[in-house]
Amino acid sequence: GKIEIATQAEVVTGSDDARAVTPLKLACHQACMTRAAAQSIPTATATKIAFDTEEYDVGGIADITTNDRFNISRTGYYFVHAQWLISTVDANEPAQVQIYKNGAAIRVGDARAVGANNEVYPQWAGILSLAASDTLELYVYHAEGAAQNTSTTAIGRPRMSVAQLH
Numbered sequence: 001g002k003i004e005i006a007t008q009a010e011v012v013t014g015s016d017d018a019r020a021v022t023p024l025k026l027a028c029h030q031a032c033m034t035r036a037a038a039q040s041i042p043t044a045t046a047t048k049i050a051f052d053t054e055e056y057d058v059g060g061i062a063d064i065t066t067n068d069r070f071n072i073s074r075t076g077y078y079f080v081h082a083q084w085l086i087s088t089v090d091a092n093e094p095a096q097v098q099i100y101k102n103g104a105a106i107r108v109g110d111a112r113a114v115g116a117n118n119e120v121y122p123q124w125a126g127i128l129s130l131a132a133s134d135t136l137e138l139y140v141y142h143a144e145g146a147a148q149n150t151s152t153t154a155i156g157r158p159r160m161s162v163a164q165l166h
Contacts, residue, residue, distance in 0.1 A: 029059030029074055030163035038149040039158070041086075046098055046105070046139045049084075049150070049158045061162065070136040070162045077165045078130050082109065082138050083123035085156030089113040089144055095120045098139040101128070105139070121156070127165065136162060 033051035041047045051068045061070050072078070082097040089095050092112050099107040109124030122140075130136075138160040142148055150158050 027058055028164040028166060029061050029072075030161070031055075031057040031059070031062035031070060032159065032161040033062050033064055033068075033070075034160075035150055035158040036152060038152050040147050040149055041140055041142060042147045043145055044141075044143050046096075046141045048100075049138045049140060049160070051138075051158075051160075059164075067135070068137065070160070072130045072134040072136070072162075073132055074164060075131045076129075078128050079125070079163045079165055080107075080128055080136065080161070081123070081125040082158075082160040083121065084140050084158040085119060085121050085151040085153070086140075086142050086144070086148055087119045087151065087156075088117045088148065089120045089142060090116050090118075093143045093145075094141070095122045095143075096141040097122045097124050098141060099124060099128075100137040100139055101130070102135055103137075136160070 032055040034053045035049050035051055036053045039050060051064050054062050054064045063069050063071050082099055086095045095111050097109040098105045107124050109122045111120040111122035113120050
């Protein structure tokens with residue numbers, strides 16, 4: 001007999017020989033989009049971020065030109081991170097990032113200031129089980145009382161990253 005090493009793509013039928021099969025290596029899908037220009041966020045209204053910068057996109061899942069969302073093309077587990085900075089929130093006024101899946105909010109990251117006119121940095125990170133054809137979007141929310149612009153600094157701008165896990 002003999003021992004052979006093969007990938008998942010290879011199939012052998014009608015043989016008594018041993019065959020070790022290794023997993024077919026596929027690049028993990030992952031992407032990150034940000035909003036570099038200021039976007040006005042009205043008070044007390046969940047507002048979708050209109051991404052304008054694609055930092056990277058492996059697998060073509062970032063849709064920056066049409067829908068400002070991530071289009072999942074492989075079923076699996078994904079690490080998701082979202083953040084934004086709002087600079088003038090008063091005590092106990094909420095600022096949030098909201099992760100939308102297929103058009104509905106599924107996760108919220110909330111931050112509140114401890115005094116007047118403080119910066120807050122709401123974010124959410126976690127692992128989601130996603131199916132091929134699911135979509136993810138970033139919405140932000142605040143209750144400052146007047147419209148606020150998103151930060152344009154590299155560290156404070158709205159950002160969302162999605163990375164497939166193996």
